[in-house]
Amino acid sequence: MTAEPLLEVRGLATWFETPRGTAKVLDGLDLEIGRGEILGLVGESGSGKSVTAYSIARLVRPPGRVVGGEVRLEGRDLLALSEKQMRRVRGKEISMIFQDPRGFLDPVARVGSVLQEIYRTHEGGSRREAKTRALELLRAVGLPAPERVYRAYPHELSGGMAQRAMIALALACSPKLLIADEPTTALDVTIQIQIVRLLASLRDRFGLTILLITHNLSVVAEVCDRVAVMYAGEIVETAPAHEIFSQPRHPYTVGLLGARPRISAVEERLSDIRGRVADLHDLPTGCRFHPRCFLGDERCRLEAPTLRRLDAAHESRCHYAEQLGEDAA
Amino acid sequence: MLDAALPPIREERPLVVGWRRLRRNRVTLAGLVIVVLVGLCAIFAPLIAPYPPMQGNPAETLQPPSLSHLFGTDSIGFDVFSRVLYGARIDLLIAFGAVAIALVVGCAIGAVSGFLGRVVDEVVMRVMDMLSAFPSFILALGVVAALGPSLPNLILAIAFVNVPVYARLLRARVLTVREAQYVRAATALGLSRRRVLFVHVLPNSLAPIFVQSTLQAGYAILEAAGLSFLGLGVRVPKPEWGVMINMGLQYIVSGQWWITFFPGTAIALTVMGFNLIGDGLQDVLDPRRR
Numbered sequence: 001m002t003a004e005p006l007l008e009v010r011g012l013a014t015w016f017e018t019p020r021g022t023a024k025v026l027d028g029l030d031l032e033i034g035r036g037e038i039l040g041l042v043g044e045s046g047s048g049k050s051v052t053a054y055s056i057a058r059l060v061r062p063p064g065r066v067v068g069g070e071v072r073l074e075g076r077d078l079l080a081l082s083e084k085q086m087r088r089v090r091g092k093e094i095s096m097i098f099q100d101p102r103g104f105l106d107p108v109a110r111v112g113s114v115l116q117e118i119y120r121t122h123e124g125g126s127r128r129e130a131k132t133r134a135l136e137l138l139r140a141v142g143l144p145a146p147e148r149v150y151r152a153y154p155h156e157l158s159g160g161m162a163q164r165a166m167i168a169l170a171l172a173c174s175p176k177l178l179i180a181d182e183p184t185t186a187l188d189v190t191i192q193i194q195i196v197r198l199l200a201s202l203r204d205r206f207g208l209t210i211l212l213i214t215h216n217l218s219v220v221a222e223v224c225d226r227v228a229v230m231y232a233g234e235i236v237e238t239a240p241a242h243e244i245f246s247q248p249r250h251p252y253t254v255g256l257l258g259a260r261p262r263i264s265a266v267e268e269r270l271s272d273i274r275g276r277v278a279d280l281h282d283l284p285t286g287c288r289f290h291p292r293c294f295l296g297d298e299r300c301r302l303e304a305p306t307l308r309r310l311d312a313a314h315e316s317r318c319h320y321a322e323q324l325g326e327d328a329a
Numbered sequence: 330m331l332d333a334a335l336p337p338i339r340e341e342r343p344l345v346v347g348w349r350r351l352r353r354n355r356v357t358l359a360g361l362v363i364v365v366l367v368g369l370c371a372i373f374a375p376l377i378a379p380y381p382p383m384q385g386n387p388a389e390t391l392q393p394p395s396l397s398h399l400f401g402t403d404s405i406g407f408d409v410f411s412r413v414l415y416g417a418r419i420d421l422l423i424a425f426g427a428v429a430i431a432l433v434v435g436c437a438i439g440a441v442s443g444f445l446g447r448v449v450d451e452v453v454m455r456v457m458d459m460l461s462a463f464p465s466f467i468l469a470l471g472v473v474a475a476l477g478p479s480l481p482n483l484i485l486a487i488a489f490v491n492v493p494v495y496a497r498l499l500r501a502r503v504l505t506v507r508e509a510q511y512v513r514a515a516t517a518l519g520l521s522r523r524r525v526l527f528v529h530v531l532p533n534s535l536a537p538i539f540v541q542s543t544l545q546a547g548y549a550i551l552e553a554a555g556l557s558f559l560g561l562g563v564r565v566p567k568p569e570w571g572v573m574i575n576m577g578l579q580y581i582v583s584g585q586w587w588i589t590f591f592p593g594t595a596i597a598l599t600v601m602g603f604n605l606i607g608d609g610l611q612d613v614l615d616p617r618r619r
Contacts, residue, residue: 057517059517090517103509103511104511104513106515106529107511108533109528109529117520118519166514169514
């Protein structure tokens with residue numbers, strides 16, 4: 001990528017103090033998102049995807065704490081901002097949508113009033129302007145009868161409608177980056193694809209950049225330009241979306257792909273990845289994935305691999321990435 | 330697009346829905362009817378009452394209930410029926426006044442304490458613990474004794490002992506609501522802590538406060554009557570139910586039961602009315618249960 005990335009995360013470390021000791025959920029995470037890109041962040045539960053999102057928006061709550069690193073949005077380090085400055089970034093430059101849209105909408109506030117509130121907090125303006133903008137947004141996210149949604153309480157909306165309303169809220173002040181934390185997980189399969197396509201169309205219309213956190217590889221295949229695979233708090237592979245599927249270069253990615261249900265393979269046994277997600281209190285030495293890896297050997301046990309560039313757009317954190325490529329080819 | 334597939338929105342006005350739920354809830358409705366009746370008595374006391382409340386007729390003392398004196402007369406010749414009606418004014422005023430003050434002050438304390446947390450929370454809640462450690466009646470008694478017996482002081486005293494109830498209740502709710510996902514979302518969209526507290530946390534925390542208030546209003550009447558009975562609140566000859574019971578106390582043994590019976594019944598009915606309302610209010614107030 002030649003242009004400066006919109007968001008650049010360097011060495012991000014977020015630790016959680018627990019009775020069992022410090023859990024280094026993120027410990028030196030690097031990530032880049034280019035302008036107008038949809039980056040899929042995938043991994044198992046507990047791999048640190050959501051913590052990454054919350055760390056970027058500086059919304060990690062105790063006992064969690066961002067202890068180091070940089071999060072540069074257009075070159076400005078968000079971790080160095082005061083809380084007050086950060087508040088102006090949230091909603092205005094970085095917005096978030098979440099897994100369970102109904103849980104994330106205030107149950108006693110009408111959709112319209114929250115939309116107005118967010119808009120006026122950042123942009124000022126009269127109630128009338130805010131209302132016009134709100135209706136415009138509700139229409140933009142594909143809600144029928146925006147006037148009625150405007151007056152509705154969250155419990156009056158279906159899950160899909162609520163997620164659209166949540167997206168409208170997130171886009172109220174034309175943010176540059178939208179962080180979508182498992183936006184489709186709580187929805188019906190048919191609605192999932194609608195929401196994902198909506199996100200892609202919004203990217204095209206508003207020049208949005210999207211960090212799409214998901215464990216659903218179908219979602220990735222549908223809309224992502226690039227994919228970053230996360231394991232135990234580290235990025236283990238990044239590649240253009242189509243390459244991830246055709247030429248995975250990390251054994252973990254290979255495992256994820258194997259664990260993905262496909263209609264064409266109903267008779268086949270669904271493969272899984274043996275073992276459990278690494279214990280963040282007690283990380284394995286060397287490569288964090290080696291105890292579960294089908295390639296793991298002595299070298300993996302002793303020597304931690306770095307994220308290596310394999311070609312212009314493909315990076316992998318595996319000693320044997322090249323070999324994997326040959327096998328697939 | 331697939332818009333047509335989206336289900337229609339259920340759209341109903343909150344007041345209409347609230348009323349419908351209320352109608353279904355007989356117990357609450359009964360409580361509401363009682364309190365409204367008592368309220369009407371208070372408002373229209375001058376129109377309904379056959380005699381002035383504080384003007385005795387020395388010729389007609391200790392009359393049993395009859396057509397001319399529905400609830401009889403007391404030792405000074407006051408008409409008990411008229412005084413019970415006027416008493417509703419004072420007792421409801423005390424109930425609403427004390428609850429309103431306690432609610433505002435207690436909620437402010439509880440909200441700040443719960444939302445800020447840490448040291449503030451710890452200090453505030455320990456003070457509240459100290460206040461709640463006293464039996465509330467004794468504490469109110471002490472406050473009135475210190476301030477001097479008068480109607481405003483009585484209201485203040487009762488409000489004072491109720492503050493910890495609200496502070497605790499709201500704090501507990503705020504602690505729960507503060508962790509709710511929608512509060513996190515509001516923060517994630519750039520709202521300030523103050524806005525999040527007032528616009529999202531508080532409205533979601535208030536339902537149990539209203540429920541509690543109906544109960545507290547009942548207790549307030551009991552406390553007011555109790556203090557006045559002891560001569561530490563409203564004083565003779567003002568028509569307050571507790572005062573009236575006090576005035577009739579010595580006549581119970583001699584058979585003039587009506588002097589104490591009717592104000593006592595008024596207290597019991599009103600307190601019951603408030604308690605019944607509280608029972609079903611939770612349902613009516615929750616928007617999700619519509």
